[in-house]
Amino acid sequence: MASRGQVLKLFKLLHRTRQEVFKNDTRALEAARQKINEEFKNNRNETSAAKINECLYRGKICYKTTLLTLINQQKSISPEENMPFSPKG
Template structure:
């Protein structure tokens, strides 16, 4: 029963992430909704705990990639896009170093 609750929680999390990532893009929102629902429905009768855990790991990884890697772009002019990054996508800038110092461990 506990794994069922985890699956449902992950299902809800994926849908919340979808709504955040594809905000105001009805076509992308609908496509993502259909894909999420289709994948969960296709595997709803799975009984192997190992397989369920593997699928949950995959779904969790997909949610992380969507949340942290996808940036929405909106056409504002003929050859211009307005990027709408979310806080989850923005990361600290780490400067590149040609010659990293060796740590003394």
Template sequence: VLKVFKLLHRTRQEVFKNDTKALEAARQKINEEFRSNRDETSEEKINEV
């Protein structure tokens, strides 16, 4: 899961390279989604998300 989290942030940096507002919005959304599912233990649910 941590590997995917880091990959999403690296991808965000490439995709929104020169757009600081989009970079920040994407960062917040990625972090928000990971926080909301932080305590998930079901492998099926994790793969779904």
């Protein structure tokens, strides 16, 4: 069964990730904050262990997808740092 601690940990993780991904975009930061809070609020009174685990799974998938997007953005910003050889030689 999912514990309250797991849910809170995911909540915090999503908010920290949002802050990193949308670092310089205040509108996106606010939109992501509202969406995260809304999703958790909508499922606040859920008591079914299966449903809670399903929500945790979806949240973890969202986190991983967002994290991969951030990694890909960073690679596209400075591809030279990620190349195994120098393009000049």
